[in-house]
Amino acid sequence: MTWPVNPTSLTLIGKLSPKQKPLRRTAIQPEEEAVPYASNELVAFHAKHKLKMSLSGVQPKVSAIFSRKDQCFKVVETNGSYILKPSPQAFPGAAENEALTMRLARVAGIDVPHFGWLKAEDGLGVYWIERFDRWGSQNRHRIRCEDACQILEVPASWKYLGNLETLARMIREHCSNPRLQLVRFFHRVLFCWVTGNGDMHLKNWSLIENGKLIELAPAYDLLNTRLLIDDEEESALELDDKKSGFNRKLLIDYLGREMCGLNERMIVKTIEQLTSVDWQIHILGIQLSVDEGNRYDNLVRKRLAVLVASYCLN
Numbered sequence: 001m002t003w004p005v006n007p008t009s010l011t012l013i014g015k016l017s018p019k020q021k022p023l024r025r026t027a028i029q030p031e032e033e034a035v036p037y038a039s040n041e042l043v044a045f046h047a048k049h050k051l052k053m054s055l056s057g058v059q060p061k062v063s064a065i066f067s068r069k070d071q072c073f074k075v076v077e078t079n080g081s082y083i084l085k086p087s088p089q090a091f092p093g094a095a096e097n098e099a100l101t102m103r104l105a106r107v108a109g110i111d112v113p114h115f116g117w118l119k120a121e122d123g124l125g126v127y128w129i130e131r132f133d134r135w136g137s138q139n140r141h142r143i144r145c146e147d148a149c150q151i152l153e154v155p156a157s158w159k160y161l162g163n164l165e166t167l168a169r170m171i172r173e174h175c176s177n178p179r180l181q182l183v184r185f186f187h188r189v190l191f192c193w194v195t196g197n198g199d200m201h202l203k204n205w206s207l208i209e210n211g212k213l214i215e216l217a218p219a220y221d222l223l224n225t226r227l228l229i230d231d232e233e234e235s236a237l238e239l240d241d242k243k244s245g246f247n248r249k250l251l252i253d254y255l256g257r258e259m260c261g262l263n264e265r266m267i268v269k270t271i272e273q274l275t276s277v278d279w280q281i282h283i284l285g286i287q288l289s290v291d292e293g294n295r296y297d298n299l300v301r302k303r304l305a306v307l308v309a310s311y312c313l314n
Helices: 039-049 094-107 148-152 164-174 178-194 248-259 264-275 279-283 290-308
Strands: 062-067 072-075 082-086 115-119 125-130 145-147 206-210 213-216
Touching (some): 039 082, 094 115, 178 213, 178 290
Antiparallel strands (some): 062 082
16 A cells, blocks of 8 residues: 655644754763663553553653753653663563664664663663654754654554555655655665564654754664564565565665665665674674574674675675
C-alpha cells in the first residue's frame, strides 16, 4: 500500500517562530550516580503517566530534566529535556542494545541526538537520550517536527503498514534539499538493515525544520531487534512488497538507484561509510553479554558482505 503525500500536512505545531533556528543545549556528561531511581520506579512512573512507547509498545519511557546543580536526572511529567528508557522485563538488555546501536550510528556518520547509558540504583541499565524537538525556558518551545504518520495523515496504529518507497517520495516532496536527504535516508536504511533493526516503522522517521530547511530529523529508536526477537522481520516497512529476504539488488539497485535516484559515486560513498566502521571493537566487550555481542557482530559481518559484493572499495 502506498499513500499519497499531502504537501500541506507538515504544519507548525508549536511556539517556535517559523524559520527560527533552534538553539542547542550544552552537552551533559552525567556520572554513574546520575539516575537516582531503581528501574522498577521508572517503569511504574511510565505506567502511571502513559508516555509514548516503541518496540511494539513494550519499551517504557519517562520524561526527565538534568539538574546541573545536583548532577542527576529528575523525572518530570511534562516539558522534559531528556527521555530515560530502562529495559523492559520482556527484553532484558534493550537499554544496552540501543545505546550500542546509537553509538554505531554516530560512528557511521549518521546524525543522532546526544545520548548515553547509565545504571539505575538497582544496577540495571538505563538508556537516556536528549529531546531534539524542544528547547527554550522549561522546554516549552516545540520545534517544527513531525513523524511520517503525521505527515502522511494516517493513524499511529498504521505505523507498520507503510513502505520505504513512500518515505522516499515524502522526502522528495517535503525536504528543502531532497537530493542530500535521500542520500541520508538511503544511508540510514542500509545501517538499520546491517544492524538488524526490524522496528523502523513510520513513527521512527521524522522531518524537522532546521532554520530555513526542512530535513530528516536526527535518528532515534535505533536498536538491533534481531537480538531481542528471534523471528523478527528484516524491516518494519515493506520494500518492493517485501519485509524480509533483502539482498544487494533490492537495496542498492532498487532503493538506491531507482527510488532515491542516487548515482554510483553516492552509493559507493555510502557503503564506504559503513565498511569504514570498526564494528567488532565497538560491539564486543561493551555492555552486551558475550553471546549477544558475538551474535550482533556475526549479523553485521554477514549483511555487510551482501552490500560490498561486486564493489571494489577504498
